[in-house]
Amino acid sequence: MTDGALPLIWRKFGERYDLDGNFCETCKTAYFPARTVCPKCRRKGKLVAQKMPKNGKIVSFTEVFSGPAGFENEVPYFIAIIELENKTKLLSQIVDSEKEKVKIGAKVEKVFRKISDIDPEGPIAYGYKFKIVE
Numbered sequence: 614m615t616d617g618a619l620p621l622i623w624r625k626f627g628e629r630y631d632l633d634g635n636f637c638e639t640c641k642t643a644y645f646p647a648r649t650v651c652p653k654c655r656r657k658g659k660l661v662a663q664k665m666p667k668n669g670k671i672v673s674f675t676e677v678f679s680g681p682a683g684f685e686n687e688v689p690y691f692i693a694i695i696e697l698e699n700k701t702k703l704l705s706q707i708v709d710s711e712k713e714k715v716k717i718g719a720k721v722e723k724v725f726r727k728i729s730d731i732d733p734e735g736p737i738a739y740g741y742k743f744k745i746v747e
Contacts, residue, residue: 632665632723632741634701643699666698667723669743674707674715691715695743710745722746 634645637658642651645665651658674693677684684690691707693715707715708726721743728738 632667634663634665635660636663643697643701645697645701645703665701665703668746669695669697669721671707671715671717671719671721672696672702673717676715693721693743695721706742708742708744714745720746 632645633647634643635647636643637651637654637660639654639658640651642653643663643665644651644660647662648660650656651660671693672695674691676689676691678689680686680688680690691710691712693705693707694702695705696702707721708724723741724744725739726742728740728742
């Protein structure tokens with residue numbers, strides 16, 4: 614991998630690093646990840662780029678005890694469906710939070726964390742996760 618390739622990784626995946634999505638100006642609906650066509654309006658929709666809010670709340674969650682390949686050493690951990698302030702929902706891991714605070718309705722904020730480093734000679738993948746805020 615050349616020195617110039619690493620910046621390309623984060624520039625190419627704005628949804629992973631900055632929660633880049635989009636918003637349909639026709640039906641006033643936000644989408645994450647970004648869509649190429651509004652699912653509601655179809656061709657009549659006018660989609661514009663929009664960063665998603667960094668805050669939200671947990672609407673559902675589960676504790677994972679048997680992680681998939683690459684996450685075996687992280688168990689147990691929580692994953693949750695997060696409803697952002699603009700009503701968009703996404704799935705994310707909950708980190709840096711006390712177990713008893715992970716519950717439906719808990720307020721969360723986006724944090725930037727390591728996602729994986731499966732390939733010992735490849736780049737480390739970073740992205741968003743969420744943590745509980747008081």
